[in-house]
Amino acid sequence: MRRRDFFKNSTLTTLGLGISLHSFSHSSFYDPSGLPQKTPDNNNGLINLSSNENPHEIPPLAKQAIIDAIPFSNRYSFNLPQFKEARKTIAQYYGVGPENILLTSGSAIVLDYTVRYFYKPGANLVTAEPTFFVLPRTAADLGYSLKKIPVDQNRQIDLAGMLNSIDSNTQLIYLVNPNNPTGVALKPGPIKDFLREAAKKSVTLIDEAYLDFLSAPDNESMIPLAAADPNIMVTRTFSKIHGMAGLRIGFVISHADRIRQLEKNYFGESQVAISDLSLAAALASLKDEDHRASVKKKIIAAREYTIQSLKNLNIDAIPSVTNFILFPLGKYEGNFAEFMLTKGIYLRSNTYLGEKFCRVSVGTMEEMQQFIKVMKENWKSA
Ligand SMILES: Cc1ncc(COP(=O)(O)O)c(C=O)c1O
Numbered sequence: 001m002r003r004r005d006f007f008k009n010s011t012l013t014t015l016g017l018g019i020s021l022h023s024f025s026h027s028s029f030y031d032p033s034g035l036p037q038k039t040p041d042n043n044n045g046l047i048n049l050s051s052n053e054n055p056h057e058i059p060p061l062a063k064q065a066i067i068d069a070i071p072f073s074n075r076y077s078f079n080l081p082q083f084k085e086a087r088k089t090i091a092q093y094y095g096v097g098p099e100n101i102l103l104t105s106g107s108a109i110v111l112d113y114t115v116r117y118f119y120k121p122g123a124n125l126v127t128a129e130p131t132f133f134v135l136p137r138t139a140a141d142l143g144y145s146l147k148k149i150p151v152d153q154n155r156q157i158d159l160a161g162m163l164n165s166i167d168s169n170t171q172l173i174y175l176v177n178p179n180n181p182t183g184v185a186l187k188p189g190p191i192k193d194f195l196r197e198a199a200k201k202s203v204t205l206i207d208e209a210y211l212d213f214l215s216a217p218d219n220e221s222m223i224p225l226a227a228a229d230p231n232i233m234v235t236r237t238f239s240k241i242h243g244m245a246g247l248r249i250g251f252v253i254s255h256a257d258r259i260r261q262l263e264k265n266y267f268g269e270s271q272v273a274i275s276d277l278s279l280a281a282a283l284a285s286l287k288d289e290d291h292r293a294s295v296k297k298k299i300i301a302a303r304e305y306t307i308q309s310l311k312n313l314n315i316d317a318i319p320s321v322t323n324f325i326l327f328p329l330g331k332y333e334g335n336f337a338e339f340m341l342t343k344g345i346y347l348r349s350n351t352y353l354g355e356k357f358c359r360v361s362v363g364t365m366e367e368m369q370q371f372i373k374v375m376k377e378n379w380k381s382a
Contacts, residue, residue, distance in 0.1 A: 045344055046341075046344050046345070046346055047344060047345050047346065047363060047367045047370055047371065048346045048361075048363075049345060049346060049347045049360045049361040049362075049363050049367065049371065050337075050346045050347050050348055050361060051245070051361060052180065052210075052240065052322075052323055052324045052361045053239070053243075053245050053361060054239075054240060054241065054242070054243035054245070054295065054299070054323065055299075055362075055363040055364045055367060056243055056295045056298060056299075056364070057243065058242065058243050058244055058247075058281060058285060059284065059285050059288040059291035059292075060291075061284040061285070061287060061288050061291075062242075062244075062280075062281040062282075062284040062285040062288070063281075064284070065280040065281055065283065065284035066277045066280055066281050068280065069082075069276050069277050069279075069280035070277065072276060073276055073277065075276070076272060076276075077272075077274060077275075077276045077279055078271070078272070080276065082280070083276065083279055083280075086103065086279055086283060087101055087103055089283055089286070090103065090251060090282070090283075090286065091253075093286050094221070094223050094236075094253065095223070095224065096223060096224075096227040096253055097227070097256070099256040099259060099260075100226075100227045100253050100254065100255070100256055100259060101251050101252070101253050101259065102251060102252050102259055102262060102263060102267050102270065102271070103249065103250075103251045103270070103271060103274055103279075104249075104250045104251055104252065104267070104270045104273075104274070105248040105249065105250070105270065105273045105274050105275075105278075106237060106239060106245075106248040106249065106250045107207070107209060107235040107236060107237040107239070107250030107251070107252070108134050108250075109250070109270065110235045110250060110251075110252045110267075111132075111134045111135040111138070111174075111205070111207065111235065112134060112135070112138050113262075113266040113267060113270075114135070114172065114205055114233065114252075114262075115135050115138045115139045115142065115144070115172060116138065116142065116266060117262065117265055117266055118171040118172045118203060119139075119142050119143070119144065119171065120171060121143070122169050123143075123144045123145075123169055123170075123171035123172075124144055124145040124146070124147055124167070124169050124170050124171065125139040125144045125145075125146050125147065125170070125171065125172050125173070125174060126147045126149070126162050126165050126166055126170050126172075126173045126174070126202075127146070127147070127148055127149070127162070127173065127174040127175070128148065128149055128150075128151055128157045128158070128162065128175070128176070128179060129148035129149060129150050129151065129352070129353065130151070130179075130181055130182065130350075130352040130353070131148075131157075131174065131176050131179055131180065132176050132179075132180045132181075132207060132209075135172075135174045135205070135207075136148070136174065139172070144171065144172075145169075147165045147170075149161040149162045149165060150353050151179070151182060151184075151353075154184070155182040155184050155318050155326075156184055156186065157175065157177070157179055157184075157186055159186070159190055159191075159193075159194045162175070162194070162198075163194060163197055163198060166198060166201045166202055170201065170202040171202065171203070172202065172203050172204075172205065173198050173202055173203065173204040173205070174204075174205050174207065175191070175194075175204060175205070175206050175207070176206075176207040176209070177191060177206060177207070177208060177211065178210045178211065178213070178214065178320075178321050178322050180209070180210065180322070180324070181324070181326050181348075181350075181352070181357070181359045182318055182320075182326055183318055183319075183320030183321060183322045183324055183325060183326055184318060184319075184320070184321070185211075185214060185218060185321045185322075187218065188217065188218065188220035188222075191206070191222060192222070192225065195222065195225055195229075195232055198231075199229055199231040199232050200231075202231065203230075203231050203232075203233065204231065204232055204233070205233045205234075205235065206222045206226070206232070206233070206234050206235070207234075207235050208221055208222070208223075208234055208235065208236050209235070209236070209237045209239070209240055210240055210321075210322040210323065211236075212240060212241035212292070212296070213240070213241060213296060213299065213300070213321060213322050213323055214321050218321070221234065221236075222234050223236075223253050226253045226254050226255070227253060227254070227255060228255060229254075229255055230254060230255040230257045230258035231258075232254065232255075233252055233253070233254040233258065234252070234253045234254070235250060235251070235252050235253075236250060236251055236253070237249070237250040238250065238278075238281075238282045238285065240323065241292055241295065241296060242282065242285045242292070243295065244278070244281060244282065244285065247275070247277070247278035247281055247282070248274070248275070248278055249274065249278050249279065249281075249282040252267075298364070298365070299323050299362050301365065302362050302363065302364060302365045302367075302368045303320060303322075303323065303325060303362045305365065305368060305369075305372075306325055306360070306362065306368045306371065306372065307319065307320065307325060309368075309372040309375075310325070310327055310372075310375070313375060313376065313379050315327050315328070315375075315379070316328060322362075323361060323362045324359055324360065324361045324362060325359070325360050325362065326357050326358070326359050327357065327358055327360070328355055328356065328357055329349065329356040329357060329358055330356070332356060335349060336349040336356070336358050337349040337358065339378075340358075340374070343374045343378070344370075344374070345370070345371055345374055347359065347360045347361070
């Protein structure tokens with residue numbers, strides 16, 4: 001077995017900030033107890049590479065749309081002519097009808113609601129391990145038994161394994177493509193084959209939060225399949241490629257029958273929960289393909305620089321197609337994320353399938369250069 005890399009400075013006694021960063025699997029989108037006690041502050045020079053945010057600004061068109069919407073903020077968006085068509089506009093952009101889509105305030109809420117909606121005593125959830133934690137966590141809290149199928153040697157989701165583990169109690173199948181935290185994507189063909197079988201047996205939700213970072217033909221969405229089959233749902237978000245994580249816009253697409261049922265249960269209020277300003281920004285951003293292409297190019301350049309620089313340090317980062325990178329920490333002892341925080345870099349570390357990893361989000365090129373500088377100063381090969 002090859003000798004592992006480890007951090008020169010692995011002792012946690014050197015921690016200067018008194019900040020505790022909880023492990024990734026126990027941190028939460030919503031639960032502040034899972035986040036560091038002292039919220040990191042970018043203004044203090046901390047580089048935040050923890051949450052797979054887009055480091056680039058929203059399109060100028062979207063900024064202007066927010067400004068233009070401010071005078072109408074006293075109204076609900078359903079009373080504003082400029083937003084009456086929002087559902088239709090977004091549906092049209094994705095080639096489906098307005099009856100196929102529900103807009104939501106971010107997409108994590110869809111994950112949470114969906115698993116609640118499908119719960120029944122004895123239910124199980126089939127998903128991958130590791131994967132994005134929100135849906136499986138809610139499922140576990142509700143009493144689902146979890147069938148987490150480990151990713152394979154190449155960190156690829158094991159579709160055959162997932163298919164084999166579906167049984168008559170499987171209420172939901174959750175497939176994140178590209179997957180978080182691995183940054184690896186499945187090809188569209190195998191996903192379609194999987195869906196053909198899986199959707200006969202249970203509802204499958206495909207989370208395409210990061211699909212926009214891929215290029216054709218690998219970025220083919222499962223949206224058309226979802227619109228045609230109540231047992232297939234696709235979630236998308238404006239938080240990643242559109243850079244609108246704080247504006248909270250997402251949506252779910254499925255067959256009209258499924259959308260109607262969801263809207264009656266849990267999702268009804270979600271249509272009103274969306275801020276006018278956020279909706280204005282999202283609609284404007286959809287129109288700005290050029291901005292999106294330029295942001296994507298910058299993120300890919302910073303990602304490839306980071307992966308190569310980690311390789312130069314003998315760190316075998318998992319090739320990523322997203323805006324984050326997962327790399328193994330070998331025999332590093334202690335909490336790597338907490339150590340990095342003492343160096344001004346905020347990221348996440350965790351153990352997956354018995355191996356320690358760090359997940360770093362792709363920031364600007366300058367931020368990634370600083371990240372690599374810190375790595376160079378502290379990492380050594382044993
Ligand atoms: C795979 C995946 N799905 C969904 C989300 C939730 O995004 P949002 O609620 O901002 O749309 C995230 C956020 O990081 C994610 O990684």
